[in-house]
Amino acid sequence: MTEEVEDWWDATADAFQDAIDLDVGVNWTGFGHGDLELLTDVEDDAVLELGCGGGQCSVALAKRGADVTGIDLSENQLVHARALADxxxxxxxxxKGSVTDLEEFDDGSYDVAFNAWVFQWVEDLAACFEETHRVLRPGGRFVFSLPHPVYDVTEGGSHEVSESYFETGRLEITHDGMDVDQVLFRHTVSDIVNALVDAGFVVERMHEPGTPNPDDYEPGPWGEYTPALMSKLPAVLVLEARNE
Known part of the structure; x- marks a missing residue:
């Protein structure tokens, strides 16, 4: 499965970075309402970004004084990250590396681990969370966001639930003009929280940011994130946990 995700991002990295045109910063909420200030005080912290993509988040935290390491499956994404840092x-x-295998990093070597909008690409969250727990120091923070599992099974146009929330696992999407299929993985909220607890984390906060006003949202570039639906359902799930 890792190879399929890597192939997708290597094939689409350039087009994605051009289309999304992300500012440098940690955008926890994607196209949702506002944003959350969760990693403002990271000066002199050792920080690991799990799936750094084009480097927008890593560069932002480096500018705040953190010592940042970013890993990503896609070498083509890392080309963008290095260029952005320069x-x-x-x-x-x-x-280059997988978030489910952090063997190159020593135990207790980071103060913070994080990512924004990555874990929908990860099949084995348990392995990822166990490895993240290992490389974090006691008291270290783990903060991440991902598309909300409830939003993902709801049609953006009709607002009807089109698939079962309980149908988890692999999701394969074929795109016209692409030789590589997009492979994603669905998890329930309880799957995510329980995997954190099983790995040894204490879950401190859960956020489902949003507002009932459609005017508070920006539409996504590919049509799946619509202000009308985001004003009815949370589009993003954000979790804060700690290695205790």
């Missing part, structure tokens, strides 16, 4: 005059250590 553009902003910061040093980040970006490496």
């Amino acid at each position: 553009e902003h005059g910061v040093d980040i250590d970006v490496r």
Whole structure:
């Protein structure tokens, strides 16, 4: 499964970075309402971004004074991350690797681990969370966001629930003009929280940011994130946990 995700991102990295045009920063909520300030005080912290993509989040935290390492499956995504770091005059250590296998990192070597909008690409969250727990120091923070599982099974146009929330696992999407299929993985909220607890984390906060006003949202570039639906259902799930 890892190879399929890697192939997708290697094939689409350039087009994605051009279309999404992300600002440097940690955008926890995607196209949702506002944003959350969750990693503002990271000066001198050792920070690991699990799935750094084009580096927008890693560069942002490096500019806040953190010592940042980013890993990603896609070498083509890392090309963008390195270029962005050079553009902003910061040093980040970006490496090719999987979030489910962090063997190159020592136990207790990071103060913070995080990502924004990555875990929908990860099949084995248990392995990822166990490895993240291992590389975090006691008291270390783990913060991440991902598309909300409830939003994902609801049609953006009709607002009807089109698939079962309980139908988890692999989701394969074929796109016209692409030789590589997009492979995603669905997890329930309880799957995610229980995997954190089983890995040894204490879950401190859960966020489902939103507002009932459609005017508070920006539409997504590919049509699946619509202001009308985002004003009815949470589009993003954000979790804060700690290695205790």
